[in-house]
Amino acid sequence: MFTTPIDETYLLTSNDLLNPFDYTAIFGRTCPVEIEIGVGKGRFLLDEAVRRPDTGFLGIERVRKYLRMTHLRLNELGCENVRLICEDAGYVIRQLVVDNSIAAYHVYFPDPWPKRKHHKRRIIQPDFVRHLYRTLIPSGVLRICTDHEQYAHHIDLAVKSLPEWEEVRTWSEMARTEESSTATHFEVKYSREKRMVYWTECCCPNEKPIR
Numbered sequence: 001m002f003t004t005p006i007d008e009t010y011l012l013t014s015n016d017l018l019n020p021f022d023y024t025a026i027f028g029r030t031c032p033v034e035i036e037i038g039v040g041k042g043r044f045l046l047d048e049a050v051r052r053p054d055t056g057f058l059g060i061e062r063v064r065k066y067l068r069m070t071h072l073r074l075n076e077l078g079c080e081n082v083r084l085i086c087e088d089a090g091y092v093i094r095q096l097v098v099d100n101s102i103a104a105y106h107v108y109f110p111d112p113w114p115k116r117k118h119h120k121r122r123i124i125q126p127d128f129v130r131h132l133y134r135t136l137i138p139s140g141v142l143r144i145c146t147d148h149e150q151y152a153h154h155i156d157l158a159v160k161s162l163p164e165w166e167e168v169r170t171w172s173e174m175a176r177t178e179e180s181s182t183a184t185h186f187e188v189k190y191s192r193e194k195r196m197v198y199w200t201e202c203c204c205p206n207e208k209p210i211r
C-alpha cells in the first residue's frame with residue numbers, strides 16, 4: 001500500500017530507534033525529558049512544548065495519519081524541543097528508554113479495548129508500568145487519564161501492583177474544555193459530551209535508587 005512519507009524534520013528515523021536513546025544527541029542539549037504515549041493529533045504535546053521550551057518532549061504515536069497531522073503543526077510552530085516517534089510505545093519504552101531518564105510520562109485516553117477478550121491489548125499492564133517506573137527519574141511522575149470507568153479500575157490495579165511508588169493519587173472530574181491549555185484533543189471532545197474523566201498520578205520517591 002502506498003503511504004505518503006512523513007516529513008522527517010522532527011521525526012526520529014528508524015536508525016535512531018536501533019539503540020538506547022541519547023537525549024543530548026536527540027535534542028542537541030541537556031534538558032529534562034518528558035514522553036507522551038499516544039499523542040493523537042498532538043494538541044497536548046505541542047501546547048506543553050510551547051509553554052515549557054526548556055523541556056524536551058518525545059511524542060510516540062503509532063498511527064502515521066495522526067503523526068503526520070502533529071508534524072504539520074510542529075513545522076508551523078518550529079518547536080525545537082519536540083521529537084516524534086512513529087512506533088509502538090511498548091517497544092520504545094521497553095527497548096530504547098534508559099533507566100532513570102524521564103521526568104514525566106503522559107498517557108491520555110489510551111485505547112480502552114472494552115471487550116474482555118481484548119483487555120490484553122490495553123497498553124497499561126503491570127509489566128509496562130514496571131518499565132515506566134524503571135525509566136522515570138527520582139520524583140518523576142506518571143500521569144494517566146481515561147473516560148472509561150472500567151479501564152480506570154484496571155489502571156488502578158496495574159499501577160498499584162508496583163509497591164515502589166511514593167504516592168498514587170486518583171480522582172475524577174468533568175472533562176476540561178479548550179480553555180484549558182493542557183486539555184488533549186479527546187478531552188475537549190468529551191467536555192462537549194460532559195463526560196467524567198478518571199485520573200491517576202503516580203510519583204516516584206525522591207530517593208529512588210539509581211542502578
Ligand SMILES: C[S@@+](CC[C@H](N)C(=O)[O-])C[C@H]1O[C@@H](n2cnc3c(N)ncnc32)[C@H](O)[C@@H]1O
Nearest residue numbers: 038039040061062063088089108109184185186
Ligand atoms: C484515544 S487516542 C487519544 C489521543 C490523545 N492522547 C488525546 O487525548 O487526544 C489514543 C491514541 O493512542 C495511540 N496508540 C494506541 N496504542 C499505541 C501504542 N501502543 N503505541 C503508540 N501509540 C498508540 C492511538 O493510535 C491513538 O492515536
